[in-house]
Amino acid sequence: MTETTVSSTAALRPDFAAIAEWIKPGAKILDLGCGDGSLLRYLRDTRNVFGYGVEIDDDNLLSCFRNGINVIQNDLEAGLSSFASDSFDYVILSQTLQAMRHTEGIIKEMLRVGKEGIVSFPNFGYWKNRMQVIAGHMPVSETLPYRWYDTPNIHLCTLGDFEALCQQCDARILERKVMNNHDRPVNFLPNLRGMLAFYRFERFA
Amino acid sequence: MQDSRSVGIVTPQYVQIDKPLQLKSGLSLENYHLVYETYGQLNAARSNAVLICHALSGNHHVAGYYAENEKSIGWWDNLVGPGKPIDTNRFFVIGVNNPGGCHGSTGPASIDLRTGKHYGASFPVVTVEDWVEAQAQLAEHLGIKEFAAVVGGSLGGMQAMQWALDYPEKVRHALVIAAAPKLTAQNIAFNDVARQAIMTDQEFYGGNFYAHDTLPRRGLRLARMLGHITYLSDDSMAAKFGRSLRKGELSFGFDIEFEIESYLRYQGDKFADMFDANSYLLMTKALDYFDPAAAYNGDLSAAFRVATANFLVVSFTSDWRFSPERSREIVKALLDNEINVSYAEITASHGHDSFLMETPCYHQLVRAYMDNISI
Numbered sequence A: 001m002t003e004t005t006v007s008s009t010a011a012l013r014p015d016f017a018a019i020a021e022w023i024k025p026g027a028k029i030l031d032l033g034c035g036d037g038s039l040l041r042y043l044r045d046t047r048n049v050f051g052y053g054v055e056i057d058d059d060n061l062l063s064c065f066r067n068g069i070n071v072i073q074n075d076l077e078a079g080l081s082s083f084a085s086d087s088f089d090y091v092i093l094s095q096t097l098q099a100m101r102h103t104e105g106i107i108k109e110m111l112r113v114g115k116e117g118i119v120s121f122p123n124f125g126y127w128k129n130r131m132q133v134i135a136g137h138m139p140v141s142e143t144l145p146y147r148w149y150d151t152p153n154i155h156l157c158t159l160g161d162f163e164a165l166c167q168q169c170d171a172r173i174l175e176r177k178v179m180n181n182h183d184r185p186v187n188f189l190p191n192l193r194g195m196l197a198f199y200r201f202e203r204f205a
Numbered sequence B: 001m002q003d004s005r006s007v008g009i010v011t012p013q014y015v016q017i018d019k020p021l022q023l024k025s026g027l028s029l030e031n032y033h034l035v036y037e038t039y040g041q042l043n044a045a046r047s048n049a050v051l052i053c054h055a056l057s058g059n060h061h062v063a064g065y066y067a068e069n070e071k072s073i074g075w076w077d078n079l080v081g082p083g084k085p086i087d088t089n090r091f092f093v094i095g096v097n098n099p100g101g102c103h104g105s106t107g108p109a110s111i112d113l114r115t116g117k118h119y120g121a122s123f124p125v126v127t128v129e130d131w132v133e134a135q136a137q138l139a140e141h142l143g144i145k146e147f148a149a150v151v152g153g154s155l156g157g158m159q160a161m162q163w164a165l166d167y168p169e170k171v172r173h174a175l176v177i178a179a180a181p182k183l184t185a186q187n188i189a190f191n192d193v194a195r196q197a198i199m200t201d202q203e204f205y206g207g208n209f210y211a212h213d214t215l216p217r218r219g220l221r222l223a224r225m226l227g228h229i230t231y232l233s234d235d236s237m238a239a240k241f242g243r244s245l246r247k248g249e250l251s252f253g254f255d256i257e258f259e260i261e262s263y264l265r266y267q268g269d270k271f272a273d274m275f276d277a278n279s280y281l282l283m284t285k286a287l288d289y290f291d292p293a294a295a296y297n298g299d300l301s302a303a304f305r306v307a308t309a310n311f312l313v314v315s316f317t318s319d320w321r322f323s324p325e326r327s328r329e330i331v332k333a334l335l336d337n338e339i340n341v342s343y344a345e346i347t348a349s350h351g352h353d354s355f356l357m358e359t360p361c362y363h364q365l366v367r368a369y370m371d372n373i374s375i
Helices: A003-012 A014-020 A038-047 A058-066 A103-113 A127-134 A159-168 B128-141 B155-166 B185-199 B217-231 B234-240 B259-274 B277-289 B300-306 B324-336 B351-356 B360-371
Strands: A028-032 A050-055 A070-073 A088-094 A114-122 A171-179 A196-203 B013-017 B032-039 B049-053 B092-096 B149-153 B173-177 B310-316 B341-346
Touching: A014 A038, A014 A088, A014 A114, A014 A171, A014 A196, A028 A038, A028 A103, A038 A050, A050 A058, A058 A070, A058 B341, A058 B360, A088 A103, A103 A114, A103 A159, A103 A196, A159 A171, A159 A196, B013 B128, B032 B128, B049 B128, B049 B155, B092 B128, B128 B155, B128 B277, B149 B155, B155 B173, B155 B277, B155 B300, B173 B360, B185 B217, B185 B277, B217 B259, B217 B277, B217 B351, B300 B324, B310 B324, B310 B351, B310 B360, B324 B341, B341 B360
Parallel strands: A028 A050, A028 A088, A050 A070, A070 B341, A088 A114, B049 B092, B049 B149, B149 B173, B173 B310, B310 B341
Antiparallel strands: A114 A196, A171 A196, B013 B032, B032 B092
C-alpha cells in the first residue's frame, strides 16, 4: 500500500486509526470477523504487524486474498480452537460483537488466545438511538444503518452494558475510547454522546 | 473445439536420473527415469516455476492435450493454462509422474535392467518423501533452485507439505488442497480393501502378472469402484443417479439395474485398462505411510517447525475422505509456528473429487492467491 492510500484509509476509517493507536509496532494480531481484510492490511502497513484474519463469508475471504493478508475461514461462533492460548499480542473484534450469537463465549476466547483484547461496537446508548426508541421506533443511524427486520445486529449494547459483561468475563478494561459522528473523542457523557466505543482489555491475572 | 485458454498441444519429456534414489524403506532405486511436462516459460531469474504434484491416479499430464488425440486433456486443465488460476502466461508449470507410477516414469511395469524382466512385485515401496526427493532431482535437472509454488490435491497435497518440510529453502508457497496430515484408520481400511481386491485376484500372480501376459482386471476394477464411491459424496451421487433404473423397471436379477451400478462398473472397467495394479498398490501405501508428525511423537506442530513457506490450505465441505477437519489440523500446526497461512473451506457438493472441479469460488481463491505470488 502506498503512503497516500494509507493516509486515505485513515481518513475514511477513523475507527481503524483509533485501533491502530493502541497497537505496538511489530505486534502479532488476530482480527476476528476481519471482513475484506482492510483493517489487518492497514495495521500491517502502518504498524508492521504480523497476523491472521478470521472470516466466514466467501466473498470477504476472496477480498482478503486480494488484499494479500492471511485469513482463516472459520465460524467465530464455534470458538477459536485452531488458535493456541496466549498466542497473540492483540485479538481484535472490530464492529462484529453486536452480530454475534455467543457474545460471552467470544470474549472469553479472546481473553484465552490474546494477551489483550480490543473490541469496538456501535453504542446503543447514543442519544439519537434513544430518541428514536422514545419516539416508538427501533433506531436507524450512521452506525446502525439497518432496519429492525434486516439487521445482522442481534446483541446491541451500551457502554455500561459492555463494561458489565467485561466484569462478568473477568476482563480488566485497560483503556476506553468513545467517538462521535465527527470522529472526535467524546469525554463528556460518553454513553449518551458517543456513537462508537472502543475497549482494550486483558484478563484478570 | 479446444478451450482458447488451453496450453494447447503438449509433449511429454523424459529425464534419466543416475543418482540412486535412497528410499525411506532403506532400499534404493539405482537409476530411474521420470516423465514430465512443462507449460509456460521459465523466466530469466528462474523464479516462476510451479510444481504440480499428482494424486493417486494422476500423472504428469496436467494440462493441454496430445497432438494425436484432442480428447487427451490433462487432469487439471481447468486450473492450469494461459489466463487460468495457475496462469501459464506468468508461471512455468511442471507436471511429473512419480516413480512407481504407470504413465512413463520408472515403475513396476518397467524393465528392471538388472534382471531384464518387469519389476513387478519387486519394485520397492515408495513414499511421499521418496517422491519429493525424485522431484528435487528433476528440479535440479531443469536448473530450478526454488519453486514459486508447489501445488497438489489429495496425495499431491501431501507432497506439497513434504516439500515444505524437506526443502524449506526451495519452496516459497505450498498449496495444500483436499489433503490430510495423515490418513485415519477408516481411510487406511478403504485402501486395504482395494489392495485385497487386487491381490486376491487370481490373475495377479503375486504381482508378476506381466510374465503371464494378463492383468488382475477384476481386482483393479473393484478397487477403483470402491475408491470412486469414497471420492464422491452421498448428495452428489443422489443428485446424479438417485435410484434411477436403466430399464425403467426392476428386473429381479443381478445384472446392472440401477444407473449407479452402470456408472461404477464403467469407471472400474475404464480404470482397469489404463492403470497398473502394482502402481495402485504402491500409491495406496504411500498414502497410508504419510505421517510427518510420526517422528515427533505425533506432534504435527513440531513437524512443521522447519517450514518457512507460505501456505494456502483448501478443503471442501462434502469431502468425507479428506474432510475439512483434517485440513484444519494442518492449519493449526502452521498457526502454531507463525507461518503465513490462509485457509478456505469451499462449499462444494462433489466430495473429495471437488478439488478437480471448476467451482467458481475455489478457482477465484486459487487465482487470487497465485496472483499475489511475486516472481
